[in-house]
Amino acid sequence: MINIKLTVNGEVFEDTVTERMLLVDYLRDQLTLTGTHVGCTYEGVCGACTVHLDGEAVKSCLLLAAQADGHEITTVEGLANGGPLSALQQSFSDEHGLQCGFCTPGILMNMSEFLTLNPDPTDDEIRHGLIGNLCRCTGYVQIVKAVRNAARAMRETS
Amino acid sequence: MYPALIEEYVRPQSVADALAAIARYEAGDAIFLAGGQSAMQAMKSRMLRPQCVVDLQAISELKGIVSDASGVRIGAMTRYVEIAASAELQGGFAALGDAARRVGDRQVRNRGTIGGSVCWNYAASCTPAVVLGLQGQLRLTSGDGASRSVAADDFFLGPLETARNDDEILLSVEWPLFVERSGSAYAKWGLVTDALPVIGVCVRVSLDADGRCESARVVLSGLANGATHVAAGDSLLLGCDGDADAIEAALKRIAQDTDTHSDMSADADYRRQLIVSIGRDVTATAFRRARGEA
Numbered sequence: 395m396i397n398i399k400l401t402v403n404g405e406v407f408e409d410t411v412t413e414r415m416l417l418v419d420y421l422r423d424q425l426t427l428t429g430t431h432v433g434c435t436y437e438g439v440c441g442a443c444t445v446h447l448d449g450e451a452v453k454s455c456l457l458l459a460a461q462a463d464g465h466e467i468t469t470v471e472g473l474a475n476g477g478p479l480s481a482l483q484q485s486f487s488d489e490h491g492l493q494c495g496f497c498t499p500g501i502l503m504n505m506s507e508f509l510t511l512n513p514d515p516t517d518d519e520i521r522h523g524l525i526g527n528l529c530r531c532t533g534y535v536q537i538v539k540a541v542r543n544a545a546r547a548m549r550e551t552s
Numbered sequence: 553m554y555p556a557l558i559e560e561y562v563r564p565q566s567v568a569d570a571l572a573a574i575a576r577y578e579a580g581d582a583i584f585l586a587g588g589q590s591a592m593q594a595m596k597s598r599m600l601r602p603q604c605v606v607d608l609q610a611i612s613e614l615k616g617i618v619s620d621a622s623g624v625r626i627g628a629m630t631r632y633v634e635i636a637a638s639a640e641l642q643g644g645f646a647a648l649g650d651a652a653r654r655v656g657d658r659q660v661r662n663r664g665t666i667g668g669s670v671c672w673n674y675a676a677s678c679t680p681a682v683v684l685g686l687q688g689q690l691r692l693t694s695g696d697g698a699s700r701s702v703a704a705d706d707f708f709l710g711p712l713e714t715a716r717n718d719d720e721i722l723l724s725v726e727w728p729l730f731v732e733r734s735g736s737a738y739a740k741w742g743l744v745t746d747a748l749p750v751i752g753v754c755v756r757v758s759l760d761a762d763g764r765c766e767s768a769r770v771v772l773s774g775l776a777n778g779a780t781h782v783a784a785g786d787s788l789l790l791g792c793d794g795d796a797d798a799i800e801a802a803l804k805r806i807a808q809d810t811d812t813h814s815d816m817s818a819d820a821d822y823r824r825q826l827i828v829s830i831g832r833d834v835t836a837t838a839f840r841r842a843r844g845e846a
């Protein structure tokens with residue numbers, strides 16, 4: 395067992411975990427933050443488990459919880475953190491950027507970092523940014539539109 | 553799926569401490585963990601069952617790109633996202649950025665490292681082919697403090713095999729010499745955008761003062777044996793001034809003479825076709841870059 399101390403959605407957690415525990419399992423099972431999803435059998439190809447590690451989008455099924463010791467994690471629960479929806483979340487709601495919603499947490503976490511690096515993306519850039527997130531329902535058209543509109547809304551308010 | 557029992561996780565702050573941690577275990581029982589984009593999959597499938605994981609994330613001496621008059625040095629823990637964005641990797645080094653910008657997806661590029669990629673040496677991968685194409689030197693060190701530099705030609709020994717010993721850490725990939733008027737490029741085709749290469753082509757050329765090719769390297773990825781240097785391809789490009797017909801003819805010969813394989817992604821003939829269609833653009837780009845054009 396190993397002691398870890400990390401910040402998740404702004405709150406500091408100190409825990410004891412097994413060395414082999416995956417970060418995604420720590421978030422879901424130990425912290426009951428079940429917004430982070432598991433979409434593949436952890437091969438690291440679906441992106442549903444995407445969270446921010448120190449602000450960067452990463453797949454939490456490809457990390458040990460122990461690797462996150464000392465770091466800052468943000469999960470989809472941290473985007474609104476109990477307050478109003480973020481502009482990106484609101485845009486997914488407005489544009490029907492989801493159907494079953496299983497892929498949505500990972501897409502929101504990936505695109506929220508993407509938009510900080512590229513605040514005015516073309517549709518091609520959005521699509522290229524989405525490669526690591528599989529959606530079995532939507533066909534991506536509304537997802538791309540939601541990201542594009544969120545980018546505009548964020549530029550207008552900044 | 554989760555890893556088999558791991559007894560110890562350590563996060564050394566220096567190369568010396570990482571080597572000391574590895575040395576406490578029998579060969580292979582402790583592994584280095586870089587970005588984890590291959591090692592974690594292998595641990596979850598139980599192909600790797602390490603007793604100890606030595607996480608390299610905190611070792612700053614393994615990170616970063618240094619480029620000066622004496623050449624280029626890329627630390628083993630430098631991530632794809634940093635290589636993709638580097639303004640220093642131009643001309644003869646541009647193929648490194650071509651590959652890094654197209655590995656997997658954003659999340660993978662935020663974690664995966666050049667060191668992890670070359671040490672893993674997966675058969676269908678991008679960075680090993682580029683490091684072989686650009687003739688990088690792999691700098692390794694082990695517990696006794698001895699360090700050695702291995703040429704890429706001697707480092708990659710076939711799929712998942714390298715010349716690195718279990719107790720050696722890769723410090724960096726280096727190019728001691730800066731070659732004037734050289735250009736390189738890499739591109740691949742996979743089943744979906746930015747997927748593992750069904751075929752990838754890396755070409756590096758150096759031109760003489762008249763713009764004719766005086767040295768070339770052609771390396772393919774996606775073959776059954778992993779990254780493969782096509783020495784006959786090098787000589788086919790010699791003397792060429794970047795003329796499209798000459799490039800096309802050279803690529804056709806290279807494709808014809810290459811031992812491609814069939815699998816569920818593509819059959820052998822299709823792979824040959826890919827070598828020509830990807831290779832002609834890659835070669836033209838390498839020539840353009842060598843001439844200093846964008």
Ligand SMILES: Cc1cc2nc3c(=O)[nH]c(=O)nc-3n(C[C@H](O)[C@@H](O)[C@@H](O)COP(=O)(O)OP(=O)(O)OC[C@H]3O[C@@H](n4cnc5c(N)ncnc54)[C@H](O)[C@@H]3O)c2cc1C
Pocket residue numbers: 437438439583584585586587588589590591592608628629654655656657660663664665666667668669671672674676677678679720721722723746747748749
């Ligand atoms: C979804 C997905 C898509 C991908 N797409 C591509 C693609 O298109 N092209 C491609 O080429 N690859 C692709 N990959 C593979 C990826 O590039 C990994 O092979 C690469 O990131 C490994 O680097 P890492 O830093 O993650 O290494 P790790 O997985 O941490 O380590 C890999 C191996 O190298 C060893 N190692 C790491 N660093 C060192 C060091 N400094 N010294 C000694 N040993 C070391 C480890 O012990 C381990 O055995 C993909 C991976 C995923 C998950």
Ligand code: FES
Pocket residue numbers: 431432433434435436437438439440441442443444453454455456
């Ligand atoms: S669960 Fe599919 S990428 Fe992590």
Ligand code: FES
Pocket residue numbers: 491492493494495496497498528529530531532
């Ligand atoms: S909305 Fe169902 S998987 Fe994307």
